[in-house]
Amino acid sequence: MQQPRRADEQAAPGCPVGAAARGLADPLLYAGLDFRFREKWKDLRNLDRLEWEQVDERNGFWSVVKYHDADRVLRDAHTFTSERGTLLNILGVEDPAGGRQIAATDPPRHTVMRARLQKALAIKSIEAQRDLIRDLVLEVISPLADGGPFDFAQAMLALPVAVGGESMGLPRADWPMLGHLLNASIAAEDPEYRVPGGAQATLDRAHRELFAYFQDIYRERRRNLGDDLISILITTEVDGRTMSPGEVMSNCYSVLLGAVVTTPHSPNHMMAEHIGDGLLDRWAADLSVTPTAVEEGLRLGSPVSHFMRYAVHDTEVRGTEIKAGQAVVTWLGAANRDPEVFPDAETFDLRRKPNKHVAFGIGPHYCVGHTVARVTLRILFDELLSRFTAFEPAGEPIRLHSNFISGYKHLPITAKTV
Template identity: 40%
Template sequence: MRLTPEAGRPVALGSIDLFDPDLLASGDPHSVWDVMRSEAPLHRQVLPDGRVFWSVTRYEDVCRVLGDHRAFTSERGTVFTQLGADDIAAGKLLTSTDPPRHTEVRRAIGGRLTARAVAHWQDLVRRAVVRFLEPALDGGCWDLAERAQQLPLIIAGSLLGIPESDWEKLVQLTGMVTAPSDPMFGLGSEAATLAIAHHEIFDYLSDLVRRRRSAGTGGDSLLDHLMTVRAGAGPLPDEEVVYDSYSLILGANATTPHTLSGIVLTLVEWPEQCDKVRADPSLIPSMVEEGLRWTSAACNFMRYATVDTRLTGGTVPAGEAVVAWIASANRDESQFTDPHTFDVTRGENRHVAFGFGPHYCIGAPLARMTARIFFEELFRLFWSIEIDGEPQHLRSNFIAGMTHLPVVTRKRAQV
């Protein structure tokens, strides 16, 4: 996704198609959202097949829609790509469940993913990152965005206890779910791609849980934890163990690689900001926060209104879908000074890249730690990063990212 709006680009809101994956892949969405925030903060679009959705683009409205589960349910689906298709996992998949069940399950899983808990995995994450970066030490051109897709599973796969031989297959299947119309992932129509991917992932995870049960649990992986933890009145049923493992894999895979490659591209485009961080690596955590705001890989999440609900730009009728554009909220001028400036020293960075409210990203501490370690190691191993070809953007109306980013990285003499 183009991360800096083109100055003075005319925007005709009446003809903008926010559902079109090419808006993120090759358009200039920030120019569109800038105009929407000021002129049409509550925007309605009807697709040619009759499906309707509303869009909110202001920080305040995005927080309201994501945070108010009574007025905006997650139980009819939260992924824009699947607009209008009722969610068969409602009430079973963490992301598609409202409180109070959501609170019970979240509490059961969340204890293993707090900042304090994930700090124990720091060495594992560092080893995975170094293993990931080492092949680039030869100085040749390599595709950072394509390779980065493997990284979250090297980490989440180890944590969940998924055999390494299956990681690559899961990377491909989760890519099919998040970007079914991208040439790298699509298999015929979007619907067919989604159906095949869902079927194969659930088959795989159900089989893994079955085999683990018959071998006897007792291990220390996150999957063992899910299989033994109590949520509410009883243990998590195996069906929910499968769904929640799916949520964790998808949550990690769909976003982390695009955040990392997006920040790398941004550092090349803003060299004076990159120099600041190289000169003072203690800025890496604040650079990561600014990078999360700037790239907003989870570009939007969807909800359905349960009652007629008033937002800043008007009223959303009960029953209709509302898309909360996180990437736009993260550039809202009422919340961020100079929102279209990438500033690694930005203070008070209350971005919503990890969402807001009850569904706030449960993997945020792990994602933050992974990104911090990734940039610590990148700067330690290499003294320069150059782009060596055209970046290829992901064709998705949900996730903003890249499928290809050819780079040349030059290693430090002492490495």
């Protein structure tokens, strides 16, 4: 058996993803504009085995960076469970949402929990909301017409909360607060969101306030059921009963979080890394490429950096023996740049086909909101590129400190109206 390898330095015990960590678990690795994490992914892809990263005295994980390996791990829920935790920020801690939240539940229960929500978010339902989504998009990007500096990243971070807030029937006045708390929950190490007491205190506070909020919404919505997503969750039956209040609140959080992590960071990637290189101009000259270009932006932007699983029993991946109970982390951005699957993998191809990226995951936990994200992104780019041109940077981009989300929190730009 290949033995787990320790990193050169370990994080302080009890702080598995702190700044002292070395390697892919370190949130600071993703904060720089040198994109060192992509080089690490490349190095690991070139190995003929998996690599172990020891994070603290007790915890570590196997990194999966090749496309076909990631595909296998994420599809095989019988061998790799999601119920013990899916994110590195709770590595070594049993996930209290396991078996209660759709994202942290294995089939077949997961399939039942997901079915009605998936139907509500199917293409026919979302296409009926195109005009509403377009109005929200125009509201978010309209300040760009002023000609002055415009924080594109902050606008994009607001967009999915607006779209999700409408779908869930959440008051508009609450959207900014929800956006801040959701981002704090995925970037607890980031100085912009971190509260006194550190990352764990930040995470605890964000979760406490979000669940208290959804508890109030649950009580109100139960008395006034409608056709919104929260009403669907309240009336969904699992194991012969409707979901408990705790299950509903956990899934409200998960659904809105899914929107926040998938939708904004692909356009942020496009604007930050392709402004001024002619790509946006070529796209604007032929908006018929929008569907394939959006998929390519998702592939190369890969907003969600990782999903974690635990081995249910001894198994083997890429010639590496994995013991029951060990954590396995699939790095989606690494898999999406695997040259064995994507020719010229580092090149943005506006017309790339096929493009079976895993930006939304794959297998039973494929993002339930992928349709609304795709429709939103297509509308966004069609409206943005038909209304504005001459995009220019207006300041230094600032990336999130997060090993879960690969993205930007500030991206000042200017543009001219067409």
